[in-house]
Amino acid sequence: MRKKYRIILPIVAVALVAALTAWYLSRHSIPVFEPRGPVAHQERGLIFLALILAVIVVVPTFGLTIYIAIKYREENHTAKTKYRPDFDHSVLFEGLWWGIPIVIIGILSVVAWNSAHSLDPARALASTKKPLTVQVVSLDWKWLFIYPEQHIASVNLAEIPANTPVDFQVTSDTIMNSFWVPQLGGQIYSMPGMITQLHLEASKLGDYFGSPANIAGRGFSRMNFTVRAASQSDYDAWVRKAEAAPRKLTVANYQQLAKPSDNVPVSYYSSVPDGFQKAVAMQYMMPDMSLAKQLGTGANTQPATMDMNMSSDSTKQQMACQDGKFCAMKSAPATTEKTSSPASTTKMCGTMPADMNMSGMDESKAAMSC
């Protein structure tokens, strides 16, 4: 190809692509760069900071690369172009390209450490308002949002009041997934048997796109959800609407919901039993901890214990609970097989303690006996 076309054509092509990209970007928003909450806002700030630091190194490097490639090209050698075939060492140059990256990475390391702490998903957001707790359960293939204090639940739509911190407690009753609302902040995995935490807040009213961000089986592309930031009054109205929903989140209804389905429309449940999400997570802790047993919709059945250190031959007692209250056992194992002191158990009923620690029961936090 003629030499001038070799230079003009690529420039034209690049310019065309750049123009098309600019046109596209002007018509579409990039959610991660258009935060609608303080967490996403800070995360965007970090991206820009890191990019700037990187650009400081990358742009001169690219310039140098192009310069060297052109100047020292064999065809471009003139009488004056230096050819130093043995020039393979320079303390100055080495010092520069070890030193400058070390400085830049040093700065970024401090940024990374500090931001990992300040933007830790489990860390509560600074706010004058009391946080709203939303418990998330990822299912095949939809998202269940439980509002424990309001005793309602919704599917695939979580409405929250704007400018109020939200404490999302996330678990899964199926496989690993990831709860991600890009315009509000980063994601957290949802895992069966575990409850992770993500604190977010919306600073503007609007509907925010939620993505299931981990491969989760056949229907996982069709389980997007929405987080809607509303005014306080609209939010209260929404809660009342959910409270009027005909279905309650009983164990039977929940199990119906949990059956595989995708593209699930928004729906509501009034009346969620206390400790529902915890019970969902606790199913995975011991072999006989079905939801029915934990939430007491079944008759007296083989009981389970909360104490992880129990040996299998410790005495078990039946547990029965009413009114959807959560029941738990604290058992002390039989001391030895030979002594006569039997195992003892103490039954406690009531609301689950707020902390996640399940090894043993903190008796002082449990409510009174059933």
Added chain:
Amino acid sequence: MLSFASFWLGKLNVHSFPSVPITQLAAIGLVIGAIIVIALMTYFKKWGWLWREWLTTTNHKKIGIMYVLVAFLMLLRGGSDALMIRAQQATSVGASNGPFPPDMFQQVFSAHGTIMIFFVAMGLMFGIINLIMPQQLGSRDVAFPWLNALSFWLFTAGMILVNLSLVIGDFSAAGWLAYPPLSELKFSPSVGVDYWIWSLEIAGIGSLMSGINFMVTILKNRAKGMSMMKMPMFPWTVFGSMVLVAFAFPILTVTLTLLYFDRTLGMHFFTAGMGGNAMMYVNLIWAWGHPEVYILVLPAFGIYSEVVATFSRKRLFGYASMVWAVWGIVFLSFLVWLHHFFTMGAGADVNGVFGIATMLIAIPTGVKIFNWLFTMYRGRIKFTAPMVWFMGFVFLFTLGGVTGVLMAVPPIDFQVHNSLFLVAHFHTMIVAGVVFGFMAGLNYWWPKVFGYKLHDGLGKLSAWLWIVGFTLAFGPLYILGLMGATRRLDHYSASLGWQPLFIVAGIGVLVIAAGVAVQVWQVIYSTVKRKENRDYSGDPWDGRTLEWATASPTQEYNFAVLPEVTSRDGLWEMKHPRGHDVPDVRVPQTEYHDIRVPKNSGHPIIIAGFAFLLGFGCIWHIWWLVVVSLVGILVTIFAHTLSDDDGERIIPASEVAAIEAAWQARRQRA
């Protein structure tokens, strides 16, 4: 009670064959292709030749050729998977569901990742190391030639298992790393995940053996006078990579075995519930997975060092610094695995530590880039095809590396993890880093292996097509990730506005496909025209290192007389001696001696055949086959170990002299 069928056939039955038309077509195509090859071989009576020359060889150069051939075939397979992925994601919007149902699409991308990493990248890597490294070290072969052959055949057995899943059964739909609980029996009841497990188990053992083999080769098989710090840069990077292999691959083998136990013996290492912990799998698999990507990229860095020095006609800048950078990368690569799952919730301290460790790797990597640039500085640069690949690498890999540094900041990662931003990042690293390096190496070393140069113009064209195609294919993905597009989606809503970017990405992949087509044409054309491009001298690029001191193609024994060096760039010193006189090994000798070379052996392919059957039996629960295969493997190993055959044959001095004389005659013509 076991029925007759279930005893002999395990879980195999008539429903194991594909039922989806597209898969049936692919399966039939595969089977027909195999039948045609077998028919042609029989018609031309080539089985004996195949057995003697290729299937039982222990010669490292032939093994290298076979690795590259298998890797290239797998590139076509993995590339067609890529085309399918792009086709699906460009069209499955709103009301349309695209050409592939979700189950199938998930198998396609799982196969794509698995094949590209384990069979294309690893295959090209082991292939190039085999083809060139022993000559570079001034040696006759690798340390353990028989083991080398076994590694290759185990690799091939794994490759066959993956492809067999297209014909019988199905493949994993759980992604290329198959996280539980999705990969556990409850959520993946079919044999797909078992195919994935066993092809990687078998190939992985081959890789581990190669790791040890090449490490020992580098430590023990260097030419006289070649201290470690006088080795070329490529063996240094291979050494670092093989150390990683030796420490990382056992983790993979164990983890896959535990997953298999979960699925087959009802154990609970990684299940949800019953004491299992899926987080442990994630940690273990990435404790292997992160070193794996450095295993791949380090030899590619070594190739760039060779290519840049040769085509700048200048010594590699900062050799000692480069060596330190390799060891920095090796050491750090074991300390960063958690950055693959910052979002699992390990807490700020843990995330912070791993984030900082991850960023640190950018330092030695950046050092290498500058050292290459300053190798070019004040050199006389010839922009042959390998140099075009290198330049594409510099620009793309640096940008991709920047995105990596970004993601090393945990809160940034929270926003881009598992999105297409991540996908674009790691493809940039692997394609623009690893694959470009291997393409440069293939172009560079082709004349050494086959005796003629590849057409340089076509090489440059293919490089440009790959560079442009890659930018078009993955540039949009960076943007899509920031728009909230998760990876592995088989469908998305039209209102999101993502489709134009997916269409551009699809065009990009077509441009890459054109690049591959040009490469195929380059090989065909250059082979047809090879008489015009013959390399008679053995040193077509005026090279610096010892591999160019052999004939092209290299003699079976590499060097008639083992060379001796006194400095780096041993051949360059022989050609341009200053001060010390190192005899040029290409000059004819007055006296040749008998040379012992490794003998052919049928044991490796037989062992690998049994390994394949073992894998097949484990997948389909055909337990008698598992027992028979295990016994077969053990019996063959014992047969080999206990035989009196020392595994070597002698090339008499007269034959050596004749071969060398013929080479000298060709050199006169150059």
